[in-house]
Amino acid sequence: MQSYAKSHTGGGRERAIAEQPAPGAASNSDAGGEDEFRVDIERIRFSPYFSRLSAVTQVIPQAGSGTTVHNRLTHSLKVSAVARSIAVGLRDAPEATRNTVAELGGCDPVVVQAAASAHDLGHPPFGHLGEQVLDRVARGKLGLPDGFEGNAQTFRILTALDSSDATARGLNLTRAVRAAVLKYPWTRNEWRALPPQPAERLPRGVGADSASGALKFSAYSIDALEMADVRSVFPAIGQHQQTLECSVMDIADDIAYSVHDLDDFYRAGVLQYTSVSAELNGWLAAQNELAALDAAELHAGLAVRRPGYALEAAWRHTQTKDAWIADAEIFRESVERVTGDLVEGLLTLPYDGGLEADRAVAAFTRRWIDRLKGSIRVERTPNVRSGHVRLRSHAWHDVVVLKFVHTRFVLDRSDLAVYQRGQARVLEALADGFHLWLNDPSDAGRAPRRLLDSIEAATDEYRALRDNAPEYFAAVGATTSDADIARFGRSRAVVDYIASFTDAQAMSVAALVSGTSDNLWESGRSL
Template sequence: MRIMDIRNTTHQDGGRARAVTEDSRPGEDEFRIDIERIRFSPYFSRLSAVTQVIPQAGAGTVVHNRLTHSLKVSAVARSIAIGLRNADEPTRKLVAELGGCDPVVVQAAAAAHDLGHPPFGHLGEQELDRVARHTLGLPDGFEGNAQSFRILTALDSCDASPRGLNLTRAVRAAVLKYPWTRNEWRAMPDRPPQLLPRGVGLGGGRGAVKYSAYDIESLEMHDALSVFPQISNHQQTLECSVMDIADDIAYAVHDLDDFHRAGVLQYSPVSAELRHWLDSAKEFTGLQDHELDQRRPGHGLEVTWRRVADKDPAIADAEAFRASVQRVCHDLVEGLLSLPYDGGLDADRAVTAFTRRWIDRLQASIAVERNPGIRSGHVRLADEAWHDVVVLKFVHSRFVLDRSDLALYQRGQTRIIKSLAEGLAAWLDDPQDAARAPRRLHDSIEAATEEYRQLHASSPALLGNGGRLEIERLGKARAIVDYIASFTDAQAVSVNALLTGTAEGIWEVGRGL
């Protein structure tokens, strides 16, 4: 029996039910309809002009954007899902019992997973969250994953539904990397990091750091998860775990590809960091945490090891970590980075060979567990591969994200996010001119206000003692955040120039906003 057949007998609707009943088209699979709706969405095409890690403007076409990243995550996720379909019989049986892992579902989730990312990469996401909470007064702020789910279920539309893409529960659930809201963690007692789900963080009274649904989408989230009774609370579905792993793999490998081609990743500093850590094990063993200075070779990697050992003691292993550092040092540093990238055919072949080798290895290193730990999923990277990804992501973070020149550029970008929020809020609060604000923004305010009105009716405690005025304030604030998050990098710059009076022209810049 095929996994799809087992899946359909496991659940009442096999995860296929849509929010709105619609006539099916003869010969078309339900999940393929979902992936088509996502790929044809304007939110999806927008990703081609949204920064992944470093801006394309400074490095040409060699650098990934959010769209190319999403396409590669989709390809890796599909390969993992097919691998599970072709696994040994005990694994196939366990996969079926836990709800199934359809390759098309994981492709759809991978295509959708970054839809909600705002302009300017992860720093833009952090700044929009700060602005949403502190300037606009939204208790659950902004989060890219929650925004992706909101786009799929409320902001985008299709011929079957004016609100949302009317996707199956399986696909909606597969996007929920962090299946909780921010606010549900506010009242939870403090726990050590190893007892918290990955992504919750140590936010205390501020709630979860990472989350996949805002309060106004919480019922939609629980509905999507309702057809997976075998999946525990705060756990990803199998299809979501596969998408999440594929995202990690693409981020760890393909982004290094970017940085090498762009000349950002250099042999000497990476070699010094990894080699010194490998050669100075006794030295680091004798150092206290406060004695580690990440400006010195090897110290940053030691900080990373101590952090993962503290948060993930169930999987972190000193010898396995050391072996991963040796592998990365041999293949990345002494292999790929030993010859500077010159744009020639031999250099391109070397990059392609490195990428293919690591992608093949990592996507084949998959384990399925019936009872995973709180910080893992039912589908996870095998131990050796898990350590490899930790080391690769360290190289990514230490030698790219922590660069002062990138930080300088990003600091300027965050000012644009803040300026947009303040400018739009002031415009909408101006009784003499608010009516001239963009039509799409006014429509969004009306829709978001209705969502908060419904939330207040079903869960009044979430909105405190706020009445009609508070509901309207929240609706306006959420609509402003939705509006800013929907911009490309270039649109954010252009609209901010218009709002601050620094644009030279208006008709082309403001069109369609």
């Protein structure tokens, strides 16, 4: 059996390119694996893509909500802390668990910290709304078959768009860290050739309509060979499974997302006792009656927002997708637990910015973080919709309920929808503006230097993909003439460029390219 230490200092988890040590420094072969991984985390955290996250929306914008609202940077730092804590805890797990961890390639705390720090680098402006809009624009207007996806963009940043002193393209991270960001280790289009299957038989993130490609994926076709190389050094990990370090990062992301975002909504005054209590207590009081409703009756109740109906719909959706773990009795216990601690606890004290309210939300957050990160299980042969590292059943159901509160009482709000409609127009204006500009032969040469350099590099990447793996084009019926390759490179570069903006940069540049701003030299901005 491979030892825990050996799995982290050898076995192919080395960097893509060997680097010469500084005078007097230990060589890569002399340094311990953890030292190698610390180089990775430093490169990630010193990256401008990482700094940019401080000005990218997590769920709700900071403007008008105070500085306490999380952005992508603060979220990433908290995911990193939770992930490290889980990984350290595995070192003290029972011997059988430690043996399984070692057999599957190990779980280094620094690797999971690095992956957690990097996991949201690919998010475009405006949070998940920006991701959806940019995907639609990329496929519809720019003609990119695999569109845009935040996880795939993260992998692309780490391996191609960012740079280090060792390589002009990519941060030259170890394979362990690159593999640990592959939450959905497949491309969008590789699912198209497979026959349709029920969602419960597909990995989480693929979606029910696999014939149109996966909803979530971790590499574009242009980066598929890189992903295959990274995963090749983890022979014990199945084709569509995360590495252990990736599973830990993914769980930490779920924990932070479900708990810290509720912290935000409480502080911002978005979560209100009356509405949340009516929904959760309404479901608890009428669970049997709601379970007896047919689909039409449930839909009618949802349309008029009858208390308990939305939670019943969420539970049925959970049962359908995750029958392998969904349990009606445990789900009810989770609803009762969240109702008792969130509704009848935290929300009974309206947030006023005072010390008592701050202590209450801090205590709530700590209780739930400790509960969830202490409920970890390692499995040698997990369900297709799970990872090798997962939450135990009660904690898993807790997260389902916490995410429901998040979705129902924040994401579904009409005032947020109005705001997001405007944000969508900003991204559409950016795509339109740069697409038209780059297709204007008389003026394309005056486009921003960074964009022109990116076009050249992306075109070279597509040319190499055509030469080495033409099947990625054939899978979507794409032709590969020189003109097609140039178009793909240009479109991918536009998407890369727009995705690299902060929220404020996106709004400012959109106003410039659409002709609605005359602040040409504002803040010394350079495109």
